Amino acid sequence: MAKVDLQQRDRRGEWLPDPLPAPSPLFSWPLRLLPALRAVAGDYWPYGWLFVALAVVSWLWFTPDLSRTGTFALGWIAEIYARNLVLMVVLYGGGHLRLYVQRAQDLRYKFSNRWPSADNRTFLFRNQTRDNMFWTLVSGGLIWTGYEALTLWLYANGVLPLVTLAQHPVYFVLLMLAVPWMRTLHFYWAHRLTHWKPLYKHAHYLHHKNVNPGPWSGLSMHPIEHLLYFSGVLLHWIIPSHPLHAIFHLLHAGIAPIPGHIGFFKVEVGKERAIQNGGYFHYLHHKYFDCNYGGEGVPLDKWFGSFFDGSASSEAEMTARRQRLRAKRGAAAGSG
Numbered sequence: 651m652a653k654v655d656l657q658q659r660d661r662r663g664e665w666l667p668d669p670l671p672a673p674s675p676l677f678s679w680p681l682r683l684l685p686a687l688r689a690v691a692g693d694y695w696p697y698g699w700l701f702v703a704l705a706v707v708s709w710l711w712f713t714p715d716l717s718r719t720g721t722f723a724l725g726w727i728a729e730i731y732a733r734n735l736v737l738m739v740v741l742y743g744g745g746h747l748r749l750y751v752q753r754a755q756d757l758r759y760k761f762s763n764r765w766p767s768a769d770n771r772t773f774l775f776r777n778q779t780r781d782n783m784f785w786t787l788v789s790g791g792l793i794w795t796g797y798e799a800l801t802l803w804l805y806a807n808g809v810l811p812l813v814t815l816a817q818h819p820v821y822f823v824l825l826m827l828a829v830p831w832m833r834t835l836h837f838y839w840a841h842r843l844t845h846w847k848p849l850y851k852h853a854h855y856l857h858h859k860n861v862n863p864g865p866w867s868g869l870s871m872h873p874i875e876h877l878l879y880f881s882g883v884l885l886h887w888i889i890p891s892h893p894l895h896a897i898f899h900l901l902h903a904g905i906a907p908i909p910g911h912i913g914f915f916k917v918e919v920g921k922e923r924a925i926q927n928g929g930y931f932h933y934l935h936h937k938y939f940d941c942n943y944g945g946e947g948v949p950l951d952k953w954f955g956s957f958f959d960g961s962a963s964s965e966a967e968m969t970a971r972r973q974r975l976r977a978k979r980g981a982a983a984g985s986g
């Protein structure tokens with residue numbers, strides 16, 4: 651496998667994945683039905699279901715009963731925070747331990763040929779991993795928990811209409827399936843908003859310190875950004891839902907950043923198998939800042955002119971776009 655790795659690096663030492671990122675066939679026109687169906691199924695199987703399974707387990711066994719959540723109390727809120735901490739430590743920590751501490755596959759399939767900074771003044775404690783862990787577990791964990799506690803409190807007090815599986819099974823399941831799509835759309839717009847200069851300067855800069863991200867970088871954000879990032883759950887305050895939908899939404903937001911920041915195109919499982927991960931698209935966002943604001947599957951970046959797949963032709967397009975933007979700004983400054 652090391653031989654493959656050497657062949658696929660460009661002259662700057664960057665891993666070039668094959669295939670390059672592209673929007674899902676679901677959005678190609680004319681629609682090719684079979685590839686589109688395969689792509690939709692691929693969103694849920696085999697890995698999408700793991701998120702659902704974790705949410706169901708969390709709701710059934712690791713969420714305080716609604717009979718307790720009608721009044722704010724430290725006890726039940728701490729239980730939710732503890733569960734979220736365990737999820738983050740196991741999943742983010744597991745990825746970090748295997749790929750960055752044990753370096754189980756060395757640099758094979760790693761986008762950058764460098765490891766995260768271990769002594770860099772940019773980061774808290776002069777250490778990228780410790781900085782990322784702090785923002786993830788303290789700010790990320792608390793704000794995730796805060797949204798969840800508030801939602802459960804509202805359900806317990808009958809403020810939000812509660813839809814059950816028994817009453818509306820089809821709607822219930824369809825809404826579960828829609829949650830990842832709701833997240834994708836919300837993430838794109840929330841992320842774009844954080845690139846608005848004042849918000850970037852005061853909040854999103856912190857996430858972008860990670861030019862060479864690792865798993866823990868995914869949820870390493872400023873509290874203002876965490877407030878925005880997790881706010882997608884507010885959709886369930888408007889759309890009739892069950893607490894499970896809200897828990898799934900938050901849990902998805904809480905752990906979905908792992909593949910996007912893990913830094914490897916494939917994660918080797920055993921000697922023969924490697925699981926492909928779509929993280930290259932967002933890796934390019936961390937590297938170049940002004941491209942790929944959303945997920946690669948939805949064509950929002952294509953439609954709004956910020957799509958970049960890492961290829962030479964795409965890079966030429968990006969350079970031309972930057973030049974046009976600079977010229978426009980120059981003209982505006984000249985006339986102002």
Ligand SMILES: [Zn+2]
Nearest residue numbers: 857868932936
């Ligand atoms: Zn990121």
Ligand SMILES: [Zn+2]
Nearest residue numbers: 841845854935
């Ligand atoms: Zn960004």
